[in-house]
Amino acid sequence: MIATxxxxxxxxxxxxxxxxxxxxxxxxxKTLYATDASVYREIPLAVAFPKNESDIIKLIQFASANKTSLVPRTAGTSLAGQCVGNGIIVDVSKHFVSILEFNKEE
Known part of the structure; x- marks a missing residue:
């Protein structure tokens, strides 16, 4: 049974x-994150701004245990509604801003 x-x-x-x-x-x-560049609008359960990998793991565990979804989001400019949903919006654009590796040859 999915929790309300x-x-x-x-x-x-x-x-x-x-x-x-x-x-x-x-x-x-939640209202700010209910839309993107598409015509879709769906109020999320919550909006998370994880600071590190541990936070992301905790969010995944929470969503799994409580039968809800995670909606990854950065710029939020989808034209087909992919970054809106009724689960937890996970906006990584606030803290995950470093380039970890750059390999010009690849």
Whole structure:
């Protein structure tokens, strides 16, 4: 059985203190992330800004345990609605900004 959104709010609040990054579940943030460059609009469960790999692992574990989805997002300029959804939006553009490797020959 898939948990309803109100059922997950206390769990999201507990998750928020375990992350080094941020997770927002306020109406304004969710509304801002409900659209992209497409005509689609879907209010997400929450919007996360993971700070490191550990945060991403915790988000994956949370989504799996609570039968919700993760929607990866960076620029959010999809034209077909791929970066909107009713799960947790995971915006990595705030903290994951370094190039880890550059190999000109490849």
């Amino acid at each position: 959104k109100p059922d997950l709010l206390p769990l999201l609040k507990r998750l928020s203190v375990k992350l080094e990054g941020e997770i927002h579940f306020d109406k304004l943030t």
